[in-house]
Amino acid sequence: MQVFLFRAITLLGLLTSVTVNAQWEVQPHIKWKTLSTPHFEVIYNAEQQDLGLLYAEKLERAYYQLQIYFSEAPPKTTVVINDKTDITNGYATRLPYPHIMAYPVLPGPEESLADTGDWAFELLAHEYTHILNFEPAGGIMVPLRAVFGSVIAPNLVLPNWWKEGLAVEMETRLGNKGRLRSSYQDSLVRAMVEDQTLFKYTIAEINESIPTWPEGSRPYIFGSLMWSQILADQGKKVVDALNQRHGRRIPYFLETPAEENLGMEYSAQYAKALNETQVRAQTQLKTLREVLPTPFTPLRNSYLFLTAPAISPDGKRMAVVTEDDSNNRAVKIIVREDTSTSFMDAKETDTIEKFDQNFTPTLTMDEPPSGSIQRVSWYPDSQKIVYDKIDVTNKVDRFSDLFQFDIQKKKTQRLTRGLRAREPSVSPDGNKIVFVKLEGGRTHLATLGSPEDSKEVKTLFSAPMMDRISYPVFWNEDTIVFSLRHDGSEYLYTYKFSSKTVEKILGEFPDARFPRKTVAGLIFTSSKNGTQNIYVADERLFSAKPLTHTLTSVFSADIDPSLQELFATSMTSQGLKVVAYKPQDWKSTPEELPQITPMLADRYTPPTEQELAVDQARAETAVRQGEIEDYSAGGYLWPRFWVPFIAGSSSDTGLILEAITMGFDPLKKHSYTVIATWDTAINRGGIDASYTNQQTNLPFLLSGYTRSSYIGTVENKLTDTSYAGAVLPDMFWLSRYTSLQLGWQYLQREVVLSANPMTQRTGPYAYFSYTNYSKSGAQISPESGGSFYLGAYNYVQHEDYLHHSQFIAGITAYNSRFLPKHHSLMLRLNGMYTPEVISSLYGASSQNIVQSQDSPLPQYILRGYARGQVYGRNMASFTGEYRFPVSNIYSGSGTLPVFFRRVTGALTVDGVAADGVLVNDSTNQIVYNAINMKRSFWSAGAEAHLETTLGFIAPVNFIVGVYQAFNAPKGSETAIQTSIQITGF
Numbered sequence: 001m002q003v004f005l006f007r008a009i010t011l012l013g014l015l016t017s018v019t020v021n022a023q024w025e026v027q028p029h030i031k032w033k034t035l036s037t038p039h040f041e042v043i044y045n046a047e048q049q050d051l052g053l054l055y056a057e058k059l060e061r062a063y064y065q066l067q068i069y070f071s072e073a074p075p076k077t078t079v080v081i082n083d084k085t086d087i088t089n090g091y092a093t094r095l096p097y098p099h100i101m102a103y104p105v106l107p108g109p110e111e112s113l114a115d116t117g118d119w120a121f122e123l124l125a126h127e128y129t130h131i132l133n134f135e136p137a138g139g140i141m142v143p144l145r146a147v148f149g150s151v152i153a154p155n156l157v158l159p160n161w162w163k164e165g166l167a168v169e170m171e172t173r174l175g176n177k178g179r180l181r182s183s184y185q186d187s188l189v190r191a192m193v194e195d196q197t198l199f200k201y202t203i204a205e206i207n208e209s210i211p212t213w214p215e216g217s218r219p220y221i222f223g224s225l226m227w228s229q230i231l232a233d234q235g236k237k238v239v240d241a242l243n244q245r246h247g248r249r250i251p252y253f254l255e256t257p258a259e260e261n262l263g264m265e266y267s268a269q270y271a272k273a274l275n276e277t278q279v280r281a282q283t284q285l286k287t288l289r290e291v292l293p294t295p296f297t298p299l300r301n302s303y304l305f306l307t308a309p310a311i312s313p314d315g316k317r318m319a320v321v322t323e324d325d326s327n328n329r330a331v332k333i334i335v336r337e338d339t340s341t342s343f344m345d346a347k348e349t350d351t352i353e354k355f356d357q358n359f360t361p362t363l364t365m366d367e368p369p370s371g372s373i374q375r376v377s378w379y380p381d382s383q384k385i386v387y388d389k390i391d392v393t394n395k396v397d398r399f400s401d402l403f404q405f406d407i408q409k410k411k412t413q414r415l416t417r418g419l420r421a422r423e424p425s426v427s428p429d430g431n432k433i434v435f436v437k438l439e440g441g442r443t444h445l446a447t448l449g450s451p452e453d454s455k456e457v458k459t460l461f462s463a464p465m466m467d468r469i470s471y472p473v474f475w476n477e478d479t480i481v482f483s484l485r486h487d488g489s490e491y492l493y494t495y496k497f498s499s500k501t502v503e504k505i506l507g508e509f510p511d512a513r514f515p516r517k518t519v520a521g522l523i524f525t526s527s528k529n530g531t532q533n534i535y536v537a538d539e540r541l542f543s544a545k546p547l548t549h550t551l552t553s554v555f556s557a558d559i560d561p562s563l564q565e566l567f568a569t570s571m572t573s574q575g576l577k578v579v580a581y582k583p584q585d586w587k588s589t590p591e592e593l594p595q596i597t598p599m600l601a602d603r604y605t606p607p608t609e610q611e612l613a614v615d616q617a618r619a620e621t622a623v624r625q626g627e628i629e630d631y632s633a634g635g636y637l638w639p640r641f642w643v644p645f646i647a648g649s650s651s652d653t654g655l656i657l658e659a660i661t662m663g664f665d666p667l668k669k670h671s672y673t674v675i676a677t678w679d680t681a682i683n684r685g686g687i688d689a690s691y692t693n694q695q696t697n698l699p700f701l702l703s704g705y706t707r708s709s710y711i712g713t714v715e716n717k718l719t720d721t722s723y724a725g726a727v728l729p730d731m732f733w734l735s736r737y738t739s740l741q742l743g744w745q746y747l748q749r750e751v752v753l754s755a756n757p758m759t760q761r762t763g764p765y766a767y768f769s770y771t772n773y774s775k776s777g778a779q780i781s782p783e784s785g786g787s788f789y790l791g792a793y794n795y796v797q798h799e800d801y802l803h804h805s806q807f808i809a810g811i812t813a814y815n816s817r818f819l820p821k822h823h824s825l826m827l828r829l830n831g832m833y834t835p836e837v838i839s840s841l842y843g844a845s846s847q848n849i850v851q852s853q854d855s856p857l858p859q860y861i862l863r864g865y866a867r868g869q870v871y872g873r874n875m876a877s878f879t880g881e882y883r884f885p886v887s888n889i890y891s892g893s894g895t896l897p898v899f900f901r902r903v904t905g906a907l908t909v910d911g912v913a914a915d916g917v918l919v920n921d922s923t924n925q926i927v928y929n930a931i932n933m934k935r936s937f938w939s940a941g942a943e944a945h946l947e948t949t950l951g952f953i954a955p956v957n958f959i960v961g962v963y964q965a966f967n968a969p970k971g972s973e974t975a976i977q978t979s980i981q982i983t984g985f
Contacts, residue, residue: 024395024396024668024694024699025082025084025396025667025668025669025694026082026084026396026667026668026669027084027394027396027397028669028694028695028696028697029697030045030046030047031045031046031047031630031631032044032045032046032630032631032667033045033046033049033052033628033629033630033631034628034629034630034631034632035052035053035056035623035626035627035628036076036626036627036628036629037056037059037060037622037623037625037626038060038622038625038626039059039060039063039073039075039076039077039622040056040059040060040063040076040077040078040079041076041077041078041079042055042056042059042079042081043078043079043080043081043631043666043667044080044081045081045083045440048081048083048440048441050465051081051083051104051440051441051465052081053623054120054441054465054466055079055081055102055104055120055124056622056623056626057616057619057620057622057623058118058120058121058124058125058619059077059079059124059128059619060618060619060622060623061121061615061616061618061619062121062124062125062128062174063128064615064618064619065125065174065607065615066125066128066129066132066170066174068236069132069170069236069239069240070132070133070135070239070240070243071240071244072132072135072136072244073131073132073135074094074098074131074135076098077098077099077100077128077131078097078098078099078100078636078666079099079100079102079124080099080100080101080102080666080667081102081104081440082101082102082103082104083103083104083105083439083440084103084396084397084398085103085105085390085397085398085399086105086390086398086399086400086420086422086438087103087105087372087390087398088103088105088106088107088108088111088113089103090102090103090123090126090127091127092127092128092130092131092134093130093134093156094131094134094135094150094153094156095150095151095153095156095641096150096636096639096640096641096662096663096664097150097636097640098131098134098135099666100124100127100128100130100131101666102123102124102127104120104123104440104441105438105439105440106119106438106441106442106443106466106468107119107468108374108422108423108470109423109468109470109471109483109513109514109555110307110308110374110514110555110556110569110576112179112182112184112185112217112220113179114182114184114513115177115179115181115182115183115184115488115511116177116178116485116488117175117176117177117178117487117488118175118176118177118466118487118488119466119468120441120466121174121175122171122175122177122178123171125170125171125174125175126167126168126170126171127167129166129167129170129171130163130167132243133155133158133163133166133167133243134153134155134156135153135155135247136154136155136243136244136246136247136248137152137153137154137247137248138244138247138248139248139249140248140249140250141154141247141248141249148641148642148643149639149640149641149642150640150641151641151642151643152641153247154246154247154248154249154250154251155243155246155247157251157252157897157951157952157953158246158251158254158952159207159219159254159895159952160207160208160219160223160952160953161203161206161207161218161219161222161223161226162223162266163219163223164219164220164223164224165219165220165222165223165224165225165226165227166223166227166239168180168220168223168224168227169224169227169228169231172224172228172604173231173604174607175606176487176488176606177488178604179220179224180224180225180228180600180603180604181598181600181601181604182598183511183527183530183531183532183553183598184553184571185221185224186281186284186531186598186599187531187532187552187553187571188214188221188552188571189221189225189277189281189599190281190284190285190551190552190599191551191552191571191572191573192281192573193277193278193281193282193285194285194551194552194573195572195573197573198274198277198278198281199274199278201218201222202891202892203266203267203270203894203895204891204892204893204894204895204896204899205218205890205891205892206218206219206221206222206223206270207219207892207899207949207952208890208899208901208949210890210901211304211325211326211327211777211778212304212325213304213305213573213574213575214575222270222274225273225274225277226266226269226270226273228273228600228603229269229272229273229276229277230262230269230273231603232603233262233272234261234262238261238262241261242257242258242261245257245260245261251897251951252897252951252952254266254895255895265894265895266894266895267894267895277599280599280600281599284530284596284599285551287594287595287596288531288549288551288594288596289551289594290594291549291590291592291593291594292549293549293550293551294547294548294549294550294581294585294586294588294589295581295582295585296548296568296570296579296580296581296585297344297579297580297582298570298572298577298578298579298580299343299344299567299577299578299579299580300344301322303322303323303324304323304324304325304575305322305323305575305576305577306320306321306322306323306569306576306577306578307320307321307322307323307555307556307569307576307577307578308320308321308374308375308376308556308569309556309557309558309567309568309569309578310375310376310377310378310385310558311343311378311558311559311560311561311567312378312382313378313380313381313382313561314339314382314561315339315560315561315562316335316336316339316382317333317334317335317336317382317407318333318334318343318346318558318560318567319331319332319333319334319352319376319378319385319387320332320333320334320376320578321373321374321376324777325777325778326776326777326778326779326783327776327777329372329373330351330352330373331351331352331373331376331385331387331405332349332350332351332352333349333350333352333385333407334346334349335349335350339562339563340562340563342560342563342565342580343560343565343567343580344565344580352385352387352405352412372389372390372391373387373388373389373390374388374422374423375387375388375422375423375424375425375471375556377424377425377426377433378426379426379430380426380428380429380430381430382407383406383407383408384404384405384406384407385404385405385407386402386403386404386405386415386424386426386433387402387403387405387424388400388401388402388403388421388422388423388424388435389401389403390422392736393417393418394418394732395730395732395736397418399418399419399420399438400420400421400422400438401414401415401416401417401418401419401420401421402414402415402416402419402421402424402433402435402448403415413451415433415448415451415455416448416455419437419448419457420437420438420439421435421436421437421438421446421448422435422436422438423435423436423470423471423472424448425471425472425473425474426474427447427474427477428474428476428477429477430450431449431450431453432447432448432449432450432453433447433448434446434447434460434472434473434474434480435447435448435472436469436470436471436472437457437459441465441466442462442463442465442466443463443467443468443469443470444459444460444461444462444463444469445459445460445461445462445463445469445472445480445482445495446458446459446460447460460480460495460497460500461495461502463484463486464486466487467484467485467486468483468484468485468490469482469483469484470482470483470484470485470513471483471513471514471515471516471556472495472515473515473516473517474517475494475517475522475541477497478496478497478498479494479495479496479497480494480495480497481493481494481505481515481517481522481541482494482495482515483512483513483514483515483524489510490510490511490512490513491504491505491506491507491509491510491512492504492505492506492509492512492515492524492541493505494541505541505542506524506537506541506542506543506544508528509524509526509528509535509544510526510527510528511525511526511527511532512524512525512526513525513526513532513555514555514556514557516556516557516558518536518558518559518561519559519561519564520536520547520559520564521536521537521538521539522536522537522541523535523536523537523547523557523558523559524537524544525554525555525556525557526544528546528593529546529593529594529595529596530595530596530597530598531550531551531552531553531596532550532553532554532555533546533547533548533549533550533554533593534546534547534548534554534557534566534568534586535547545589545591546589546590546591546593547566547581547586547587547589548566548568548581548586548589549589549590549593550570552570552571552572553570553571554568554569554570554571555568555569555570555571555576556568556569557569563583564583565580565581565582565583566580566581566583566586567579567580567581568581631667633665633666633667633669633670634665636663636664636665636666637663637664637665637670637672638663639661639662639663639674640663641661642659642660642661643659643660643661644657644658644659645657645658645659645660646658654679654680654681654682655679655680655681656677656678656679656680657677657678657679657680658675658676658677658678659675659676659677660673660674660675660676661673661674662674668694669693669694669695670691670692670693670694670695671691671692671694672689672690672691672692673688673689673690674687674688674689675687675688675689677707679708679709681710681714682708682709682710682714682717684708684717684719685708686705686706686707686708686719687705687706688703688704688705688707689703689704689705690702690703690704691703697730698727698728698729698730699727699728700725700726700727700728701724701725701726701727701728701741701743702724702725703722703723703724703725704721704722704723704724705720705721705722706719706720706721707719707720707721708720715752716751716752717751717752718749718750718751718752718841719749719750720747720748720749721747721748721749721750722745722746722747722748723745723746724743724744724745724746725743725744725745726741726742726743726744726765727741727742727743728740728741729742735770737770737771737772738768738769738770739768739769739771740766740767740768740769741765741766741767741768742764742765742766743764743765743766744762744763744764744765745762745763745765745793746760746761746762747760747761747762747795748760748761749841749842751841759802759839759841759842760800760801760802761795761801761802761803761804761842762795762796762798762801763793763794763795763796764793764794764796765791765792765793765794766791766792767789767790767791767792768789768790768791769787769788769789769790769856770787770788770789771787771856772785772786772787773785773786773787773812773814773854775854778822779822779824780822780824780883780884780885780902780904781814781822781824781826781853781854781883781904782814782824782826782854783814783815783816783822783824784814784815784816785813785814786811786812786813786814787810787811787812787856788809788810788811788812789808789809789810789856789857789858790807790808790809791807791808791809792805792806792807793805793806793807793808802838802842803836804834804835804836804838804842805834805835805836806832806833806834806843807832807833807834808830808831808832808833808844808858809830809831810828810829810830810831810856810858811828811829812826812827812828812829812856813826813827813828814826815827820884822884822885823882823883823884823885824882824883824884825880825881825882825883826854826879826880826881826883827878827879827880828859828861828877828878828879828880829876829877829878830858830859830860830875830876830877830879831874831875831876831877832844832858832873832874832875832876833874834873834874837873838873839873840871840872840873840914840915840916840917841871842873843871843872843873843874843875843914843915843916844858844860844871844872844875844914845860845867845868845870845871845875846860846861846862846865846867846868846869846870846871846875846877846912846914846937847859847860847861847862847867847868848861848862848863848864848865848866848867848869848977849863849867849977849979850863850979850981851981852981853957853981853983859877859879860875860877860912861877861879861910862877862910862911862912862937862939863908863910863939863941863961863963863975863977864910864939864941864963864964864965864968864973864974864975864977865937865939865965865968865975866919866921868919869918869919869921870912870914870916870917870918870919870931870937871914871916871917871919872914872915872916872917872931873915873916874914874915874916874933875912875913875914875915875916876912876913876914876933877910877911877912877913878909878910878911878912879908879909879910879911880908880909880910881906881907881908881909882906882907883904883905883906884904884905884906885902885903885904885905886902886903886904886905886944887902887903888901888902889901889902889903890902897950897951897952898948898949898950899948899949899950899952900946900947900948901947901948901949902947903944903945903946903947904944904945904947905942905943905944905945906942906943906945907940907941907942907943908939908940908941908942908943908961908963909938909939909940910938910939910940911936911937911938911939912936912937913933913934913935913936913937914931914932914933915931915932915933916930916931917929917930917931918930918931918937918969920969921969922968922969922970929969935967936967937965937966937967937968938965938966938967939963939964939965939966940963940964940966941961941962941963941964942961942962943959943960943961943962944959944960944961945957945958945959946958946959947983954982955982955983956980956981956982956983957980957981957982957983958978958980959978959979959980959981960976960977960978961976961977961978961979962974962975962976963975963976963977
């Protein structure tokens with residue numbers, strides 16, 4: 001007999017889930033404005049009105065230019081300009097209504113987005129393409145949208161390569177740059193063609209984020225190559241034809257629209273695109289080989305990526321930025337025994353900073369995320385370094401700050417907090433640091449005084465809106481050299497302290513970046529011949545000559561002052577790596593290099609000045625006629641969709657049918673969720689509702705539910721009703737990993753076959769939690785860190801209400817030390833204690849399914865037994881899991897919406913003890929046996945997990961487990977159980 005899980009503390013689970021996951025979208029003190037134009041509602045910080053007006057203008061221009069490609073658009077699209085992060089990103093969705101979240105920081109010089117033209121326009125054209133892509137719902141979808149609402153959008157579940165590829169194509173086609181015209185993407189393609197790896201990426205793989213190069217960029221790179229080919233073959237009308245055709249069909253049946261409009265399946269079109277791309281890349285490579293490429297040697301290392309080499313002035317150490325297959329970035333310092341030994345042969349490495357840049361992932365992000373650590377610079381005494389790092393600054397913002405590490409003391413000092421500083425470089429006297437200061441849509445050249453100089457910040461030069469300053473370096477005490485990018489053109493400039501003037505230098509070297517003072521002089525990179533190569537300037541900074549001739553691209557570099565070996569970040573077929581050029585090789589590089597043009601440039605003709613003028617005039621008129629009002633959340637909160645679900649597993653007695661709706665305003669100051677359920681085992685329903693208000697500095701939560709379930713048998717039905725309110729204080733002052741909830745709750749339980757059929761409780765509670773672990777990349781489990789929680793509940797004496805107190809606590813720890821790579825041990829303890837003697841009905845119960853593998857919430861797991869077979873007023877549980885990888889599959893078949901990622905395994909041990917009841921189903925009659933904490937129940941088992949992606953977007957984990965229950969009422973017995981987890985969706 002299967003026993004349904006009785007949920008005595010489900011309210012706790014509901015409330016704590018909100019506590020753990022609540023994250024403010026914006027700071028509550030910011031005053032927001034809404035600019036309403038004919039096609040957009042642009043929401044912006046009132047203090048950034050110039051940014052809001054600029055973005056509104058770019059949006060209206062994108063609207064008019066995209067009309068050529070799309071016949072359907074929503075009446076209005078909401079766009080939030082949210083300057084809360086220094087990670088280049090954004091996203092677009094139509095749930096619950098069409099809206100775009102744009103983060104306006106300018107991309108850095110080493111990112112895949114570095115070759116931008118008009119960044120704001122390209123970003124918004126990209127995101128608005130998604131909105132137009134998601135809009136169609138014709139044919140059979142018309143009645144479905146009428147019933148289910150805005151969630152019916154067939155194109156939302158198109159493959160990522162379809163959606164992102166089209167958006168990259170549009171950002172390139174409409175602007176004057178874009179990724180399909182960037183030297184970065186061209187060099188990446190040439191590297192793959194050179195190493196014959198271009199064709200190893202199947203159309204199924206390019207939909208996925210896989211922890212090998214090029215990771216989550218696959219849909220952008222290969223999807224854009226495919227769409228570029230489609231438009232080259234079919235013309236601009238094919239965009240709307242395909243978009244409308246997919247929007248009128250049941251999702252996942254992709255090939256009919258392709259055959260109708262392309263004359264071939266998508267797989268064939270993809271193969272054609274790769275073939276054409278290879279031919280173009282080979283033509284470039286042939287031209288570049290007219291001069292012998294400069295030989296180089298990759299540094300031997302086990303890291304996925306290795307970038308940003310910086311050598312100390314005394315030549316004894318080289319700092320690099322590494323990234324492993326778990327997406328952890330680190331600053332490491334390679335130390336050599338003496339300066340006559342090459343860094344290529346040095347093995348000693350110190351880890352200075354390790355940062356999990358995926359600790360707080362945002363799943364709705366659209367662009368490939370940029371790195372959290374970008375540049376390392378040395379002090380002149382070679383005893384300290386300074387570097388930048390993007391980290392959580394408060395409960396809302398993720399900004400870049402500067403950190404200093406003392407080699408001798410092995411101590412890190414934070415130099416700034418929330419300054420938004422990146423790409424630092426130290427002055428010749430070591431008394432100040434020059435850096436790039438960020439804000440939405442702007443960059444500034446600034447200096448930071450030494451800690452002894454009160455860390456005074458001085459802004460030296462502010463670039464015009466949308467112009468990017470990058471990589472400043474001291475040429476001498478009076479002169480700073482930096483790179484400045486304006487509307488797709490980038491050159492080197494100098495700033496002089498004595499005259500406070502900015503002057504352009506070396507004007508014949510376009511896309512000039514990464515200047516650095518070395519023993520050979522000022523080195524920098526430029527795409528003068530169509531690829532990014534390293535050049536060295538003369539002493540007067542009047543002319544320069546190349547030090548490298550590469551087939552791909554090189555980025556930041558430095559020269560060893562002792563051996564004069566040149567170390568540079570280079571694009572390879574396996575990603576960005578540090579390579580070394582011997583002095584006799586780089587000194588022999590010819591001054592004239594073969595010239596190439598962008599690989600796909602012939603497919604993109606920039607709009608004429610007349611066309612641009614017409615669109616610009618229309619956009620400016622639309623913005624001038626727009627109305628600006630204070631932001632109001634009210635109109636966004638009414639329900640716009642609902643979604644049905646089916647829940648259950650192989651061990652359930654019945655199925656639970658669910659329907660969910662939710663809503664929030666664009667700034668997420670108000671959000672709510674409503675879930676209706678029906679349990680087929682007992683033919684009863686229920687409803688859950690919650691509302692969170694983050695309007696003020698003290699957010700609060702209101703929730704309520706009515707739920708029906710049963711204990712032991714379906715005849716013994718129970719109904720729980722609850723109402724609760726809580727405040728969620730900001731605990732960032734204590735730790736970024738902590739949360740606190742203080743509230744009051746009312747609980748009512750009705751039990752059909754009980755001598756006391758209805759019981760009521762009410763009282764205050766407090767719940768504190770700490771969560772510090774993550775999983776990303778090739779990790780199958782968190783490998784370090786852990787969590788704990790403490791909860792206290794006091795049900796007060798009131799009339800005939802049940803009066804008692806209750807305490808819960810739990811701790812989870814992860815460890816991978818001394819274990820094989822990506823093996824992990826998880827240990828978890830959970831407990832509930834009720835000082836008063838009350839019915840076991842009001843305690844906790846065992847669960848035989850892990851609903852969420854690494855949830856920090858209370859879980860009393862006892863696999864191999866029935867659900868709810870052990871329950872009581874006091875309970876303690878132990879869970880141990882040894883998790884290990886089995887096989888990486890990463891394979892799918894064409895455009896089928898099923899992708900197999902990997903198989904993992906786990907060995908499990910569970911134990912539970914309770915002051916309460918054991919449901920004994922060993923005979924024909926259910927018997928409820930009293931038990932105490934001296935009697936424990938144990939199981940051990942083995943699980944196989946198959947990780948998949950279903951429907952192109954949903955990460956789904958299929959689990960099969962075999963468990964041995966050692967203390968079951970029938971004696972030791974074996975149970976086989978299957979379940980499904982949707983992970984991180």
